Amino acid sequence: MARPAPRDPRFASSLPASVRGVNRRTLLSGALGAGALFGAGSLAGCGSDDAPATGGGGGASAKAGNVKFGVNEAKGSGPAYERMQGMADAYAKKEGVQVSVNAVDHNTFQESITTYLQGSPDDVFTxxxxxxxxQFAEAGQIADLSDVWPIDGMSDAFKQAATAADGKQYFVPISYYPWAVFYRPSVFEKNGWTEPKTMDELNALMTDMQGKKITPFAFAAKDAWAPMGTFDILNMRLNGFDFHMQLTKGEQKWDSPEVKKVFETWKTLLPYHQENSLGRTWQEAATSMAKGECGMYLLGTFVVDGVPTEAQEDLDFFTFPALDASIGADALDAPIDGFCVAEGAQDTEAGKAFIKWLGSAEAADAGNNAGSAPFIAANSGASTAKYGALQKKSVEVVQNAKNIAQFLDRDTNADLANTVVTVALQDFIKNPNDIDKVTTSIQQQAASILG
Structure with a gap:
């Protein structure tokens, strides 16, 4: 799942393609099939809750040893936690070491990350x-992992995604997932609905849903990052991928006519979304879709973690249609998740050994075997035996995307994303009639933060 941290726009333009956003043509030139980023073989100091496991593989000069593992999912919270614990258990058993899992709920982990890294962080963290x-690489808060790379089964494009502005690697990917519009095929079939290919078709579908007392879009804004997904897709559809990325870097203005048009378009769509979204979590919104109370939900494929098991096989998705024929609908969010080693780790070498193993096909398989819902592994050697139709379609959609963003709070300064944009988006949802006030406020603060 998606979310943030501080960026300096002075070097943003020098970031590698996978940090700025992935261009499909770049990936194709790197031999997509057998090992590029989204190849056919690779389908999608906080409170402590220690769960030590005893009993991988080291990398480079790193030596296996006991390791502390910070996980941004609360213990028992669902498949995402199960996957992390499953990988920890598998490594501990393989190497005969102890992996102590510090499991913290997702939002708390994100909001506390700066304090966490400045204190006594775990050796490896999600x-x-x-x-x-x-940004953490530039600040010297995460360890240089250049000696961990290359990793068997990990493409050059994924290596780019792990590379900071200084050309060194600081990250090991584990999975990725696209954002799209999810729905239950059984509900669509019952009502005679089909996937909309154009905005006119989507408008007709939303109107018909309302006529049948079904809220067209499930929507949650209590998790402050969630509405960013809607902003991202509308901005990329209305203004294009390049404009979107320039905006995240401070090269375009938040109070520009282009951004105001995004909010104006969003305003026309809000009546088709669940009301009272500021008090609803994304899991609760997913449940509304699963129950048939809402017809669709714009979210990442992690939506599967928020619906009952019996509904997980009854999920499909489509990409948000084009809003401007000259721009099209070939850009999307497809964030990459993975791991870093904290610079303040107690045992950096043990952390590097563990993190190299976490990037392996063996680790991905261990995670898939532990989690009830398979994720989409970054390593091209990972087994796809447990991948369902949702995962396979995710790969196809990402392969066909021309440009891919990481997600607004991953592509811009954390202070801007967390303290400015999130509040502004919630204010807009609360009162969508004063767009000028919202955009002016963001721009004034963005100018101060980004310089």
Whole structure:
């Protein structure tokens, strides 16, 4: 799942393609099939909750040893936690060491990450590609992992996603997932609905859903990052991928006519979304879709973790349609999740040994075997035996995307994302009638933060 951390726009333009956003043509030139980023073989100091496991593989000069593992999922919270614990158990058994899992709920982990890294962090912790990784590298808070790379089964494009502005690697990917519009095929079939290919078709579908007393879009804004997914897709559809990435770097203005148009379009769509979203979590919104109370939900494929088991096989998705024919619909969010070693780790070498193993096909398989819902592994050697139709379609959609963003709070400065944009988006949802006030406020603060 998606979320943040501080960026300096002075070097943003020098970030590698996978940090700025992945261009499909770049990936194709790197031999997509057998090992590029989304190849056919690779389908999608906080409170402590220690769960030590006893009993991988080291990398380079790193030596296996006892390791502390910070996980951004609360113990028992679902498949995502199960996967992390499953990988920890498998490594501990393989190497005969102890892996102590510090499991913290997702939002608390994200919001506390800066304090966490400045205190006594775990050796290895879950994190994200994009600027959120690169900024910690620039600040000297995460360890240089250049000696861990290359990793068997990990493409050059994934290596780019792990590379900061100084050309060194600081990250090891484990999985990725696209954002799209999810729905239950059984509900669509019952009502005679089909996937909309154009905005006119989507408008007609939403109107018909309302006529049948079904809220067209499930929507949650209590998790402050969640509405960013809607902003991202509307901005990329209306203004294009390049404009979107320039905006995240401070090269375009938040109070520009282009951004105001995004909010104006969003305003017309809000009546088709669940009301009272500021008090709803993404899991609760997913449950609304699973129950048939809502017809669709714009979210990442982790939506499967928020619906009952019996509904997980009854999920499909489509990409948000084009809003401007000259721009099209070939850009999307597809964030990359993975791991970093804290610079303040107690045992950096043990952490490097563990993190290299976490990037292996063996680790991905251990995670898939532990989690009830398979994720989409970054390592091309990982087994796809447990991948369902949702995972396979995810790969196809990402392969066909021309440009891929990491997600707004991964592509921009954390202070801007967490303290400014999240509040502004929630304010807009609360009162969508004063767009000028929202965009002016963001731009004034963005200018101060980004310089």
């Amino acid at each position: 994190w994200f590609a994009g600027y959120r990784m690169s």
